[in-house]
Amino acid sequence: MAKTARRPVNRYGNRPTMKDVAARAGVGLKTVSRVVNGEPGVTPDTERRVQEAIDALGFRRNDSARVLRKGRTASIGLVLEDLADPFYGPLSRAVEEVARAHGALLINGSSAEDPERERELALALCARRVDGLVVIPAGDDHRYLQPEIAAGVATVFVDRPAGGIDADVVLSDSFGGASEGVAHLLAHGHRRVGFIGDMPRIHTAAERLRGYRAALEDAGITPQEGWVSLGVTDPDRVARAALTMLSGPEPVTAIFAGNNRVTVTVVRVLTEHPRPVALVGFDDFELADLLSPGVTVVAQDAAQLGRTAALRLFQRLDGTVNRSEQFLLPTRLIARGSGEIRPAV
Structure with a gap:
């Protein structure tokens, strides 16, 4: 034994x-x-x-005594949209690394893009006396967190701003990234560019649509009816939208995909399409560089989003900042081949 x-x-x-x-x-x-x-x-x-x-x-530090002395639990909460989404893996890991460096435990959970579930999860974490929250919002009204913030729960929002309250937020430049991605397609000769995005109430989806429209406007192009499709990222819905755009007498010759889930579905549709169609996707994804052609993407740094948010959170806990601030992180266009396909003559 x-x-x-x-x-x-x-x-x-x-x-x-x-x-x-x-x-x-x-x-x-x-x-x-x-x-x-x-x-x-x-x-x-x-x-x-x-x-x-x-x-x-x-020797091991006695965190229980430390909690009693400082009035903290040495834990923070992370509310994500979907733990299964590859985008949130590096973001979550970065938050955890910063928390660990500050001697804190990370507790996370998924809202499944449901505002009520987000609220329940955030308040449940507060009830367990976490010192702070990092939230990827599912809803657009966060006044329910005002009493918790007033009670000392440091809170930072990521990817999308808070609704109804003044709070720190860390964002990727969705507008600028989408505008650059669509301009890349236009530079390769495309004049009929479709956009398939997430639900319009989501901040990132709205900003990427705005960037898409701005790029077309700068090129003197007015998007036609049927070029834009917003909704859930369910593969069936996205596939139907792509097939509709690719049919008819004047189909689109290029597609800009609003996030990695949309891009993956569009790639599947295009593999069975009879003619070449250019594609640029917002968000990088695993194996994108190994496809033929490789998928051109507008990449955002998910790890840097998480790291920036967590560092800001601990600045708040240390009392070194007072005013709320917005942090806008740049995106990066990675050309791999799919966005460089020129329209068929």
Whole structure:
């Protein structure tokens, strides 16, 4: 039968304390506290001695005592749209890495693009006394969070702004990215460009549609009826929209896809289409570079979105910022071949 590893104990049979670490390292208690909590003011040599004492004794910080002292739970909540969406993987990981660096635990959940579920999840996290929230909004009314924010729950919104309240928000440049993607198609000779996007009430979908229209307007092109389709990103709906745009006497010769889920469905439709059709998608996705041709995309940095939001959250928790701010992160056009297909003569 395997033996259970014994916890480290000091000479009194108790778990090692900061006093034990201080005695072994030959330093004061405050110095140990600074090393344990990552505070400045300790020389590299002293920090090394303290760390060696910590390792030798098997000391572990008592977070329960720290919570009582600071009035925090050392945890933050992350409310995502869909945990299964590849876009949110790097975003979530980046938030978790920042939280870990600040000694906090991350708890996340999915709203499934349902405003009521978002509200229930956010308030459930607040009821468990998280110190802060990072929210990808599903709804457009966040006044329900005002009492929580007033009570000290730091809150930062990502990807879409909050509705009805003044709060920090970190966004990708959806308007600028979409405008650049459509301009790329126009530069390769296309004059009939379709747009398939998400539900119009979603901020990112509306901004990408605005960018699409702006690029066409700059080129002196008025989008025709049937060139634009907004709605759920269900594959059946997207496939029907693409097939409709690709049929008729004057079909589109290029499609701009509003997000990665739309792009994947459009790729499937185009593989069975009899003539070449150009495609640019908003959001990169796995294996996009391995298709033939590779899929040209407007890439946003999901990890940087999460990192920026989490760092802002901990700035709020540390009391170093007061006014709300909007952070707009740039996108990047990655040309791989599908967006460079020219219209058939």
